[in-house]
Amino acid sequence: MTLKSFIDVHPDSHFSLQNLPYGVFKPGKEQKARIGVAIGEYVLDLSAIAGAGLFNEPLLKDSECFFQNSLNMFLALGRPAWKEARATIQRLLSGTDEPTLRDNASLRERSLFSMDQVELLLPAAIGDYTDFFSSMHHAKNCGTIFRGPENPIPVNWFHLPIAYHGRASSILLSGTDIIRPRGQSFPVGNSPPYFGPSLKLDFELEMAAIVGPGNELGKPVDIDKAEDLIFGLVLMNDWSARDIQAWEYQPLGPFLGKSFGTTISPWIVTLEALEPFACDAPKQEPHPLPYLTEKKSKNYDIALEVQIKPTGHKEGSVVTKSNFKYLYWTLPQQLVHHTSNGCNLRPGDLLGTGTISGPDRESLGCLLELTWNGQKPLSLQNGAVRKFLEDEDEVIISGCCQGNGYKVGFGTCTGRILPALL
Structure with missing residues (x-):
């Protein structure tokens, strides 16, 4: 069965619920850079999701990786942590019986930003x-x-x-x-x-x-x-x-x-x-x-x-x-x-x-x-x-x-x- 998000994602969008690519962005010029994933025409702020305590799996529960200005700390955690994060994000954005983000207007306002209103940055600090x-x-x-x-x-x-x-x-x-x-x-x-x-x-x-x-x-x-x-x-x-x-x-x-x-x-x-x-x-x-x-x-x-x-x-x-x-x-x-x-x-x-x-x-x-x-x-x-x-x-x-x-x-x-x- 095709996964579907509660966020409207056009079939031609590159950023489907099956994708969820990672990047770094600023919501505004004067605001701090933060880590996000793309979903349709939006960016989900993972620092807001982490701040709400929604990454509660063992490898991510106490991690500071989503409060950084690059993905490097998250990259260093390895594939088990990456899979945990992906499962959580996919669940929160799904259109099934998962109300945590969908029905929380305050959290949606803090965590979802229109793609055309954010400034995208290099996703990682590239040393080599x-x-x-x-x-x-x-x-x-x-x-x-x-x-x-x-x-x-x-x-x-x-x-x-x-x-x-x-x-x-x-x-x-x-x-x-x-x-x-x-x-x-x-x-x-x-x-x-x-x-x-x-x-x-x-x-x-x-x-x-x-x-x-x-x-x-x-x-x-x-x-x-x-x-x-x-x-x-x-x-x-x-x-x-x-x-x-x-x-x-x-x-x-x-x-x-x-x-x-x-x-x-x-x-x-x-x-x-x-x-x-x-x-x-x-x-x-x-x-x-x-x-x-x-x-x-x-x-x-x-x-x-x-x-x-x-x-x-x-x-x-x-x-x-x-x-x-x-x-x-x-x-x-x-x-x-x-x-x-x-x-x-x-x-x-x-x-x-x-x-x-x-x-x-x-x-x-x-x-x-x-x-x-x-x-x-x-x-x-x-x-x-x-x-x-x-x-x-x-x-x-x-x-x-x-x-x-x-x-x-x-x-x-x-x-x-x-x-x-x-």
């Missing part, structure tokens, strides 16, 4: 950020563009989830403008390297895992326990300056071509909410080494879409329709490999998936692939043409799972390009 390279289609396309079709994917890629450490200080909330970065790129002829605004600014369609309890330094995570360290997922746009990246990345990898901005969506969708949409992950050949071998490898059927909205246009133009299920390396494998040398992860750490590209042109996850590094300009539905992003372009990423009469979605992850500083 790592970005993986886990889509085989993306790896093959990039390798073909830069190295040719003979051997586009290095041999090691099929044995380990490759990643680089990103810059946590430039992780931004959806809706934050991105200033076009400046940097060096390839010289022309005998001239010095170019320095100036990036001429090949790109989006990257990604998702990212939010780490829960983490692990101790020197103690790798076992593959069978890795999922319990992952709280949930957000949408992510790992903005990339392709010309800066191509000039600087050899021999040590991404640096200034990536660190100027990474945008994430405000709501974290939990793995519990995504579990009904679990699906088989792609077959891995050769078979992974034992420390990366899962009893059952799975991904999630999350439909993803990217729109580009040029300045002056009322609507965006859809340029990509992809899916999380295309990822070759799974979330547990990414986390396990990250800790395999003893590296410690901490609550709130962000693990990006890398660009999520599918097998056909319509599912490619960045302009580098869609335009084949600018060689094949992309015609937008509104008549504009793009090789790479132009100033004032807005990129809108969305993601959603379709259930039977409900959706489990992430909302949107947006950013607009501003001109480079002089």
